[in-house]
Amino acid sequence: xxxxxxxxxxxxxxxxxxxxxxxxxxxxxxxxxxxxxxxxxxxxxxxxxxxxxxxxxxxxxxxxxxxxxxxxxxxxxxxxxxxxxxxxxxxxxxxxxxxxxxxxxxxxxxxxxxxxxxxxxxxxxxxxxxxxxxxxxxxxxxxxxxxxxxxxxxxxxxxxxxxxxxxxxxxxxxxxxxxxxxxxxxxxxxxxxxxxxxxxxxxxxxxxxxxxxxxxxxxxxxxxxxxxxxxxxxxxxxxxxxxxxxxxxxxxxxxxxxxxxxxxxxxxxxxxxxxxxxxxxxxxxxxxxxxxxxxxxxxxxxxxxxxxxxxxxxxxxxxxxxxxxxxxx
Amino acid sequence: xxxxxxxxxxxxxxxxxxxxxxxxxxxxxxxxxxxxxxxxxxxxxxxxxxxxxxxxxxxxxxxxxxxxxxxxxxxxxxxxxxxxxxxxxxxxxxxxxxxxxxxxxxxxxxxxxxxxxxxxxxxxxxxxxxxxxxxxxxxxxxxxxxxxxxxxxxxxxxxxxxxxxxxxxxxxxxxxxxxxxxxxxxxxxxxxxxxxxxxxxxxxxxxxxxxxxxxxxxxxxxxxxxxxxxxxxxxxxxxxxxxxxxxxxxxxxxxxxxxxxxxxxxxxxxxxxxxxxxxxxxxxxxxxxxxxxxxxxxxxxxxxxxxxxxxxxxxxxxxxxxxxxxxxx
DNA sequence: CTGAAAGCGCTTACAG
DNA sequence: CTGAAAGCGCTTACAG
Numbered sequence: 001x002x003x004x005x006x007x008x009x010x011x012x013x014x015x016x017x018x019x020x021x022x023x024x025x026x027x028x029x030x031x032x033x034x035x036x037x038x039x040x041x042x043x044x045x046x047x048x049x050x051x052x053x054x055x056x057x058x059x060x061x062x063x064x065x066x067x068x069x070x071x072x073x074x075x076x077x078x079x080x081x082x083x084x085x086x087x088x089x090x091x092x093x094x095x096x097x098x099x100x101x102x103x104x105x106x107x108x109x110x111x112x113x114x115x116x117x118x119x120x121x122x123x124x125x126x127x128x129x130x131x132x133x134x135x136x137x138x139x140x141x142x143x144x145x146x147x148x149x150x151x152x153x154x155x156x157x158x159x160x161x162x163x164x165x166x167x168x169x170x171x172x173x174x175x176x177x178x179x180x181x182x183x184x185x186x187x188x189x190x191x192x193x194x195x196x197x198x199x200x201x202x203x204x205x206x207x208x209x210x211x212x213x214x215x216x217x218x219x220x221x222x223x224x225x226x227x228x229x230x231x232x233x234x235x236x237x238x239x240x241x242x243x244x245x246x247x248x249x250x251x252x253x254x255x256x257x258x259x260x261x262x263x264x265x266x267x268x269x270x271x272x273x274x275x276x277x278x279x280x281x282x283x284x285x286x287x288x289x290x291x292x293x294x295x296x297x298x299x300x301x302x303x304x305x306x307x308x309x310x311x312x313x314x315x316x317x318x319x320x321x322x323x324x325x326x327x328x329x
Numbered sequence: 330x331x332x333x334x335x336x337x338x339x340x341x342x343x344x345x346x347x348x349x350x351x352x353x354x355x356x357x358x359x360x361x362x363x364x365x366x367x368x369x370x371x372x373x374x375x376x377x378x379x380x381x382x383x384x385x386x387x388x389x390x391x392x393x394x395x396x397x398x399x400x401x402x403x404x405x406x407x408x409x410x411x412x413x414x415x416x417x418x419x420x421x422x423x424x425x426x427x428x429x430x431x432x433x434x435x436x437x438x439x440x441x442x443x444x445x446x447x448x449x450x451x452x453x454x455x456x457x458x459x460x461x462x463x464x465x466x467x468x469x470x471x472x473x474x475x476x477x478x479x480x481x482x483x484x485x486x487x488x489x490x491x492x493x494x495x496x497x498x499x500x501x502x503x504x505x506x507x508x509x510x511x512x513x514x515x516x517x518x519x520x521x522x523x524x525x526x527x528x529x530x531x532x533x534x535x536x537x538x539x540x541x542x543x544x545x546x547x548x549x550x551x552x553x554x555x556x557x558x559x560x561x562x563x564x565x566x567x568x569x570x571x572x573x574x575x576x577x578x579x580x581x582x583x584x585x586x587x588x589x590x591x592x593x594x595x596x597x598x599x600x601x602x603x604x605x606x607x608x609x610x611x612x613x614x615x616x617x618x619x620x621x622x623x624x625x626x627x628x629x630x631x632x633x634x635x636x637x638x639x640x641x642x643x644x645x646x647x648x649x650x651x652x653x654x655x656x657x658x
Numbered sequence: 659c660t661g662a663a664a665g666c667g668c669t670t671a672c673a674g
Numbered sequence: 675c676t677g678a679a680a681g682c683g684c685t686t687a688c689a690g
Contacts, residue, residue, distance in 0.1 A: 044436060044437075044439065044440045045440065046381075046440060046442070047437075047440045047441045047442070048377060048380040048381050048386060048441070048442050049381055051377040051380075052375075052377050052378055052381050057377060059420070059441075062421070066406065067396060067402050067405060067406050067409070068399065068402045068403055068406050070397065070399065070402075073396050073397045073399075073402050074397055076396060076421070077395065077396050077397050077423055080396070080421050080422070080423050081423055081425075084422070084423075084434075089420045089437070089438075089441060090420065090421050091388070091418045091419065091420055091421070092391070092405070092409050092419050092420070092421040093409070093413070094406055094409050094410055094413075096410075105413075107373060108376075108418070109418075110373065111373045111374065111375060111376045112376045112377070112388075112418060113375070113376070113377050218605050218606065244602075244606065247606045250608070251608050254608055273573075273603075274606050276547050277547065277573065277576045277603050277606045277607055278606055278607070278608065279579070279580050279583055279607065279608040
């Protein structure tokens with residue numbers, strides 16, 4: 001069933017069929033006649049042919065390190081749903097560890113004529129990635145979440161994680177905690193922001209900063225927490241920059257028989273499902289993944305529609321969700 | 330940069346360029362000359378134009394209820410990576426609650442000329458879904474994971490979950506447990522299989538089956554576990570058909586001060602990351618999601634290459650991963 | 659081995 | 675308002 005079949009059936013030219021399909025100028029009588037046939041045949045125009053003619057594929061790409069990461073999945077989910085509602089398909093890309101594989105994907109995506117590209121996670125903020133963008137998709141709108149890159153076709157939606165961590169640490173301080181440690185677990189710009197929020201809070205409270213680093217995992221959290229407790233027995237709160245690492249910390253505290261939150265309070269970050277699976281349930285900084293994804297997709301749609309009014313970067317403020325690992329006030 | 334530019338540059342026809350691109354018959358000298366230009370220009374053929382000419386989009390679709398579900402994400406991840414290695418892009422579709430929305434997606438996907446469709450999860454095994462497949466993509470290979478549908482273009486890869494649950498329950502029995510309950514949490518064919526495995530095991534052991542049903546969630550697990558303990562204080566083991574529900578059960582047991590596994594043993598299903606985030610760490614039936622996804626993608630690639638030797642359904646056996654919620658023997 | 663030409667299914671100036 | 679025609683960038687019989 002092609003546009004030719006419809007045209008023949010309606011006794012008009014294919015140009016006219018195309019016009020009623022795309023809302024062009026057509027007489028009411030003709031429009032009705034064609035539309036009737038369109039519906040009767042359940043006609044669906046070939047997106048591939050449309051793509052060749054218009055140079056728009058009606059597809060966007062979602063670049064992520066690994067969709068199995070629950071945070072990335074949360075953002076990818078909203079993006080896909082929002083884009084689908086606007087008529088766009090979402091091509092999923094799992095880049096794996098190194099951002100360099102972004103090059104191969106981007107090259108393939110340019111051959112696919114994707115209309116827009118989302119980058120989920122701040123791991124992509126690297127010179128090499130910037131290079132790939134200017135080489136392969138210099139004119140395709142690019143939307144970052146939790147990051148920005150100084151490229152003319154790039155935009156970003158990010159959560160103010162520095163403020164989120166700042167607020168969390170201040171809350172611990174107001175609850176009487178004075179030896180508040182932080183555990184970071186990667187080297188992204190997002191992590192730097194979190195650390196900055198922590199340092200600002202400890203400075204404002206005039207308490208000694210205690211910074212630790214480990215691997216982002218249950219095990220990483222367990223190892224570093226063991227060491228913190230051993231080396232600094234006076235610690236009374238630990239802020240982690242990721243829930244899964246915090247969950248590892250909670251396990252270690254449980255195993256050592258350290259009362260949570262009475263002896264040591266714990267706060268994670270991302271407010272993921274891990275918070276409730278963990279026992280006791282974990283308090284966490286809410287960096288508003290769902291909202292981030294939604295706004296990113298909405299901005300992208302505006303860009304694709306050339307609507308204007310698209311801000312270069314949008315900054316969302318973080319919340320704080322208190323559960324069972326923080327003391328009441 | 331089109332095939333015309335390359336042809337002009339090389340002083341040959343576009344047909345010849347197309348042939349060297351697709352491995353057609355070309356003289357060695359010509360091939361070398363063209364190839365040199367191809368590389369120098371970093372030429373990349375338009376997949377859209379190729380798609381129109383060959384009727385192949387080099388894209389597959391991954392249909393899932395919700396990519397935020399860690400099990401679906403695990404399978405989608407492998408599929409995407411395997412298909413990408415074979416030169417196919419993966420279009421992600423989150424259908425949401427009702428399988429009926431599969432219709433809209435499938436209609437759009439047929440306009441996109443996707444080369445194959447994956448369905449993740451047994452929720453799609455419904456007559457309405459079968460209808461959509463025969464209506465919109467009657468000739469497109471369809472690969473189910475953890476399900477099968479009696480359609481000529483449909484194939485499946487599934488884990489033998491009946492056997493998995495059977496083995497788990499037998500393990501509990503051999504550890505001396507005699508009041509072993511099961512908690513199911515949905516109505517899919519997958520759940521029926523699990524229940525069947527449980528009933529077979531209790532029958533073989535000649536113990537009384539105790540079947541309960543709840544919502545698939547932490548909270549669902551907490552509620553039902555409270556009730557089981559209240560109504561059947563003698564219960565000494567609970568098998569859940571999903572880790573997250575089991576994690577809810579573990580929380581309740583912890584809160585009630587019931588010793589795990591000494592008083593009550595717990596086994597989940599899916600061997601997901603929730604098993605290690607949960608405290609104590611959860612034993613679980615391993616239904617081999619990664620392997621399922623890998624095999625599904627490999628089968629699909631064979632189908633797309635018309636290689637033959639593709640089995641209608643592949644059945645993987647389940648394992649049992651023991652952690653801290655089951656007694657030693 | 660190589661090229662001219664038709665075709666894939668649309669869109670969009672350009673005339674009328 | 676409507677149609678004939680060119681064009682989007684490829685592939686593939688068909689001749690030679």
